[in-house]
Amino acid sequence: MPALAAVVAAAAFVLAGCAASSADPSATALPAGVAVELQQLRADVAPRQMQVHVTNESDEPLTVGAVRVEDDRFDGPAARVIADRESVVRPGGSVDIRVQLPAVDCTAGDDGESRVVLEILSDSGATELAAFARDRLGFLAPLHERECLYERVTDAATLAFTGFTPSAPGEPAALQLTVSPTGTGEAVVTGIEGTNLLDFGSAGSAQVYPLDLEVRPGDTAPVVREIPLVPFRCDPHAVQEDKRGTIFEVRVELEGEPGEFQLFVGEELRGRILTWVADWCGFGG
Structure with missing residues (x-):
């Protein structure tokens, strides 16, 4: 050449x-x-x-x-x-x-x-x-802002999805969110937003499930909250083509200022949740 x-x-x-x-x-x-x-x-x-x-x-x-x-x-x-x-x-x-x-x-x-x-x-x-x-697409600046916000939040507590309990069709499942305080900072986890695949049923308002969990200096005991989930939609391709359905926006307040960051359930829980959605909606194997 x-x-x-x-x-x-x-x-x-x-x-x-x-x-x-x-x-x-x-x-x-x-x-x-x-x-x-x-x-x-x-x-x-x-x-x-x-x-x-x-x-x-x-x-x-x-x-x-x-x-x-x-x-x-x-x-x-x-x-x-x-x-x-x-x-x-x-x-x-x-x-x-x-x-x-x-x-x-x-x-x-x-x-x-x-x-x-x-x-x-x-x-x-x-x-x-x-x-x-x-x-x-202008994604890098918002990504940097979200992840730096989460880095500041982790001075007060780490957040992770730690469990999932499926449900029968028509009933809400339960997604566990564990908040582990560090004992040295403070923040308020105000709520969590639904996704393009998952909703909170009658438990949420305007696609937001309220948490209002305050973390204060000196707190060290993990707090587990169970978040009710129902499928937001039941068309099969929504599950088969899912890319973001198990990535949640978490709302927080830090030093009096509101903000949001993204929290993924992880690959293992993602697989369990998608299987449950398929069964709940009646098109699972």
């Missing part, structure tokens, strides 16, 4: 020239016609992943090896989920490369820039090229 090798070499030269001005969001060292942007689909939320969308409008195929995303809002780079995989982006085509998000860095603000570094493979070897990437 001599033509591609020449493009890669030229792009590497541009990268060296723009390194000193990397704060410029328009800086790019990718070959002409190649662009990157970031997106997070519904299936990426629970495992805390996102995708680097690579578009190739050049005349040459592009082979991408390692991928990382550098962003001050995280405590390290987001790296390719399957580390050794290669992706070929045909001329006029695009690929989505999934990367794993590291923990957030809450010393940074919610807004920031993401720099994508691609390892481009050619007959002449491997070259790292970089460009700033657009957050097309």
Whole structure:
């Protein structure tokens, strides 16, 4: 691929020239016609992943090896989920490369820039090229805000879904939420929102189940609350295609200010809940 090798070499030269001005969001060292942007689909939320969308409008195929995303809002780079995989982006085509998000860095603000570094493979070897990437769906700033809020909440208590009791059709099931105070902080867990798959029946108002659980300094005993659940919908594809139905928005008050963060039930409870929904709705195996 001599033509591609020449493009890669030229792009590497541009990268060296723009390194000193990397704060410029328009800086790019990718070959002409190649662009990157970031997106997070519904299936990426629970495992805390996102995708680097690579578009190739050049005349040459592009082979991408390692991928990382550098962003001050995280405590390290987001790296390719399957580390050794290669992706070929045909001329006029695009690929989505999934990367794993590291923990957030809450010393940074919610807004920031993401720099994508691609390892481009050619007959002449491997070259790292970089460009700033657009957050097309605008998900990174809210994600950083939510997770930093939760990090502050964990100074007072940790929250986790710790059990699930299924029910017969027509009756509410019970999802256990365990709040474990640290003894050193305070917060109020005010409520939990329903999802696109799960509701609270008559127990909730406006899709919110009230908790009003206060955590005070000195509290150390775990508190378990049982949250009633009924399916919000019973069409089979809602279960078969579920991506976010077991990720709940938890409402809190911290230092007098309201906020929300997301809490996933975990893969084991997710499987049990989806099985129960199918049985409750009458289309289970």
